[in-house]
Amino acid sequence: SQQGEEDPQALSIQEGENATMNCSYKTSINNLQWYRQNSGRGLVHLILIRSNEREKHSGRLRVTLDTSKKSSSLLITASRAADTASYFCATDPNTGNQFYFGTGTSLTVIP
Amino acid sequence: DVKVTQSSRYLVKRTGEKVFLECVQDMDHENMFWYRQDPGLGLRLIYFSYDVKMKEKGDIPEGYSVSREKKERFSLILESASTNQTSMYLCASSLGTYDSPLHFGNGTRLTVT
Numbered sequence: 001s002q003q004g005e006e007d008p009q010a011l012s013i014q015e016g017e018n019a020t021m022n023c024s025y026k027t028s029i030n031n032l033q034w035y036r037q038n039s040g041r042g043l044v045h046l047i048l049i050r051s052n053e054r055e056k057h058s059g060r061l062r063v064t065l066d067t068s069k070k071s072s073s074l075l076i077t078a079s080r081a082a083d084t085a086s087y088f089c090a091t092d093p094n095t096g097n098q099f100y101f102g103t104g105t106s107l108t109v110i111p
Numbered sequence: 112d113v114k115v116t117q118s119s120r121y122l123v124k125r126t127g128e129k130v131f132l133e134c135v136q137d138m139d140h141e142n143m144f145w146y147r148q149d150p151g152l153g154l155r156l157i158y159f160s161y162d163v164k165m166k167e168k169g170d171i172p173e174g175y176s177v178s179r180e181k182k183e184r185f186s187l188i189l190e191s192a193s194t195n196q197t198s199m200y201l202c203a204s205s206l207g208t209y210d211s212p213l214h215f216g217n218g219t220r221l222t223v224t
Contacts, residue, residue, distance in 0.1 A: 033212055033213075041218065042201055042216050042217045042218050045212035045213065048212060098156070099144070099213060101146070103151065
């Protein structure tokens with residue numbers, strides 16, 4: 001399997017704190033994407049980082065990519081209760097738009 | 112906004128039944144995907160399709176088939192449902208370019224008894 005892995009599996013923080021979650025993957029990639037899933041719903045795309053990029057920002061999200069270590073991190077700054085969700089990384093391993101997902105990090109933000 | 116619609120949110124079927132899960136997207140996307148999601152296992156790709164009548168196996172195609180007769184519709188078929196196919200099924204579509212994200216439906220929670 002080409003699945004990636006997120007770390008930690010679960011994370012609980014207070015509102016206003018920063019949340020960091022990590023993703024490791026196995027093969028070379030074209031890009032890496034992060035998705036959010038609210039309980040019982042589909043996934044929503046958050047941000048994409050290309051293999052030739054090292055860092056990307058979008059609002060309160062910051063994504064880094066280290067292709068030499070085959071890893072990425074997602075930082076959510078100044079977290080809110082509404083950020084409570086599961087977060088997944090997905091890689092496009094140069095096979096032509098075929099995505100492989102990690103196992104997810106469950107984030108709980110306590111008001 | 113892209114809308115991906117899955118026909119059922121919850122479905123209960125009996126072992127041995129033939130089950131159809133339907134997915135429709137409204138943005139003329141080239142690619143469509145079926146994933147299943149299980150606790151601790153994340154999302155696993157069952158089948159995907161690059162074009163009408165085209166299909167490719169993903170990581171776990173056994174026990175499943177798919178049909179794409181029209182560009183906007185991608186059906187997942189369980190020929191003879193088994194209890195180990197109880198899962199959340201997620202359909203997704205994408206434009207088909209390298210940097211295009213996946214757009215997901217809200218999922219179908221299938222229980223096979």
